[in-house]
Amino acid sequence: MMKPKVFNRGKAFLLAAVVFTGLSFKEARTKTTQDPATLRIVFSNKVGARDLVLRDSTYENPFGESYTVTRFRYYVTDIFLGTTGRQERIRHTYFLIDQGIPASWVAEVKIPAGSYHSLGFLLGVDSLLNVSGAQTGVLDPMRDMFWTWNSGYVMAKMEGNSPASTQVNQKFEYHIGGYSGPHKVLQTIRLPFDKVQEFHGGETCTIYVDADLNAWWKSVHEFRISEHPVITTPGLLAREMSENYAHMFHIDKIVPDSH
Amino acid sequence: MKKLWVILLLVAGAIGTFSWDEAGGHPHKTPHFHPTPLKLTIPRGWPQPPTNIFAHNPLTEEGFQLGRKLFYDGRLSRDGNFPCASCHEQFAAFATYDHDLSHGFNNQFTTRNAPPLFNLAWARSYNWDGGVNHLELQPLVPITAPNEMAETLDSVLARLRKDPVYPRMFKAAFGTPIINSQRMLKALAQFVGSLVSYNSKYDKVMRGEATFNSAEARGYALYKARCSTCHPEPLFTDYSYRNDGLSLNPYLKDVGRMRITGDPADSLKFKVPSLRNLSVTFPYTHDGRLYSLYNVIDHYSKGIHVGPTLDSSLRKAVPFTEQEKDDIVYFLHALNDTTFEKDKRYAQP
Numbered sequence: 001m002m003k004p005k006v007f008n009r010g011k012a013f014l015l016a017a018v019v020f021t022g023l024s025f026k027e028a029r030t031k032t033t034q035d036p037a038t039l040r041i042v043f044s045n046k047v048g049a050r051d052l053v054l055r056d057s058t059y060e061n062p063f064g065e066s067y068t069v070t071r072f073r074y075y076v077t078d079i080f081l082g083t084t085g086r087q088e089r090i091r092h093t094y095f096l097i098d099q100g101i102p103a104s105w106v107a108e109v110k111i112p113a114g115s116y117h118s119l120g121f122l123l124g125v126d127s128l129l130n131v132s133g134a135q136t137g138v139l140d141p142m143r144d145m146f147w148t149w150n151s152g153y154v155m156a157k158m159e160g161n162s163p164a165s166t167q168v169n170q171k172f173e174y175h176i177g178g179y180s181g182p183h184k185v186l187q188t189i190r191l192p193f194d195k196v197q198e199f200h201g202g203e204t205c206t207i208y209v210d211a212d213l214n215a216w217w218k219s220v221h222e223f224r225i226s227e228h229p230v231i232t233t234p235g236l237l238a239r240e241m242s243e244n245y246a247h248m249f250h251i252d253k254i255v256p257d258s259h
Numbered sequence: 260m261k262k263l264w265v266i267l268l269l270v271a272g273a274i275g276t277f278s279w280d281e282a283g284g285h286p287h288k289t290p291h292f293h294p295t296p297l298k299l300t301i302p303r304g305w306p307q308p309p310t311n312i313f314a315h316n317p318l319t320e321e322g323f324q325l326g327r328k329l330f331y332d333g334r335l336s337r338d339g340n341f342p343c344a345s346c347h348e349q350f351a352a353f354a355t356y357d358h359d360l361s362h363g364f365n366n367q368f369t370t371r372n373a374p375p376l377f378n379l380a381w382a383r384s385y386n387w388d389g390g391v392n393h394l395e396l397q398p399l400v401p402i403t404a405p406n407e408m409a410e411t412l413d414s415v416l417a418r419l420r421k422d423p424v425y426p427r428m429f430k431a432a433f434g435t436p437i438i439n440s441q442r443m444l445k446a447l448a449q450f451v452g453s454l455v456s457y458n459s460k461y462d463k464v465m466r467g468e469a470t471f472n473s474a475e476a477r478g479y480a481l482y483k484a485r486c487s488t489c490h491p492e493p494l495f496t497d498y499s500y501r502n503d504g505l506s507l508n509p510y511l512k513d514v515g516r517m518r519i520t521g522d523p524a525d526s527l528k529f530k531v532p533s534l535r536n537l538s539v540t541f542p543y544t545h546d547g548r549l550y551s552l553y554n555v556i557d558h559y560s561k562g563i564h565v566g567p568t569l570d571s572s573l574r575k576a577v578p579f580t581e582q583e584k585d586d587i588v589y590f591l592h593a594l595n596d597t598t599f600e601k602d603k604r605y606a607q608p
Contacts, residue, residue, distance in 0.1 A: 149391075
């Protein structure tokens with residue numbers, strides 16, 4: 001029914017019509033099963049209740065050490081949703097959440113429509129991609145999240161300044177990486193929903209996820225800036241810090257059928 | 260207008276899908292793109308490489324030639340003076356000839372002896388400490404090291420994009436003229452990974468095309484008895500990391516493999532180098548402290564520094580008589596591949 005109408009719009013729409021025809025066929029074919037739903041995850045990096053603002057704002061960690069943040073980045077990959085008895089894995093999902101790039105705070109993926117009870121993802125880049133040579137997109141080594149001298153991704157990075165730091169310019173730097181053996185810092189994050197959530201085909205559901213930076217210093221382990229201002233190699237300290245920051249996330253709210 | 264919006268989204272989606280294909284290593288899906296396939300040379304009697312380093316980087320003549328041009332291009336370095344080839348000279352089997360440490364940006368020394376480049380498709384890791392886990396990633400180290408090429412990928416790619424020739428060569432190699440770090444690194448891997456050295460006198464003897472003279476034959480027997488555990492044929496390395504009895508260099512303080520693993524058991528362990536092309540890769544060892552082959556043999560006879568991580572095979576000195584030294588050196592010279600060192604296909608384009 002739509003086709004002749006589109007054609008009547010004239011020459012300018014000719015190419016568009018061809019593409020649109022393709023879409024119509026595709027819709028006709030898949031409508032019988034289910035359209036995918038769109039899952040949008042909006043990450044808000046915070047310290048306690050305060051939004052993270054790079055450079056200008058001063059925060060305090062659980063040990064009363066004050067600090068400012070100059071860089072804050074982490075990889076969110078291999079997104080999955082929990083449903084009864086299994087996990088729906090969304091393949092090829094790679095996002096680099098970078099506090100300095102607001103557009104990167106939103107991760108959007110297509111998922112099969114259905115009811116789910118939790119959201120999950122890998123915090124970091126899986127082992128295989130760490131040993132598979134040069135990558136591109138958010139995995140490009142130019143994103144400054146890759147070690148050249150000891151191949152592998154920096155899974156999460158926080159840099160800033162604190163009077164508690166003994167380092168030059170009172171810097172602190174945490175570049176947390178390591179993809180194999182005892183050095184593995186890959187953390188699987190699972191965030192349960194309060195109730196089973198329906199994801200309708202063709203509609204967008206937005207999950208707002210808060211990440212609290214203060215978990216880096218204190219959750220299962222304790223790290224004071226005064227004692228550990230620099231962790232930039234794979235090893236025990238990096239792994240323990242990853243076990244800490246794995247606890248930084250929680251779901252703020254879920255907004256179904258948002259646009 | 261709503262439909263137009265849908266269409267735009269769809270087109271954006273299609274572009275997104277295309278980019279993913281590229282990331283997934285299927286550049287050959289581009290229509291009307293038919294580069295000339297190449298095959299890695301696997302000499303007769305050699306094992307298959309442990310992994311296919313070209314699995315996601317199909318080896319082609321166009322990719323090889325692009326990598327070759329990049330390898331010899333000084334614009335990959337900050338001041339233009341340090342192409343890959345400045346430390347990796349073909350006549351030295353792609354090591355730095357007669358230098359313990361090489362030279363980098365702004366009158367600086369490198370911190371290790373530049374290793375020769377050949378038969379890299381058989382290696383499982385790169386660098387003296389094995390820190391680099393894939394050949395495609397290796398160029399990131401010298402390009403960005405402040406005492407080597409001292410450059411950023413951003414600057415390098417900006418220069419390549421402005422060049423009149425490179426966009427055409429990237430298109431020939433990868434289907435579109437897009438220049439990004441992944442493509443540059445894959446092209447370099449195609450060139451460097453194709454460097455196979457297998458035409459020494461030793462190889463000819465093994466193929467029945469030549470015979471050892473008596474000194475070489477005695478040296479070969481000595482090699483088999485005393486050197487082949489760590490340097491097995493036909494690659495003349497087992498690619499393991501071992502403490503070779505070299506004491507810690509007090510200036511470089513290079514602990515080798517331990518820098519990567521953090522394990523004290525790996526202190527002072529370095530990758531076992533191949534014995535091929537030794538005639539042109541002196542000085543030897545990770546910091547180039549042993550100048551000649553005779554120095555190396557004397558090290559094994561009477562220079563071993565005993566420490567907790569010393570390789571078990573070196574706990575007892577390996578003595579050589581004067582005659583044996585000459586014989587083993589004769590044999591080692593028979594591992595020199597002048598065909599490789601002069602192959603025009605590997606030379607500056």
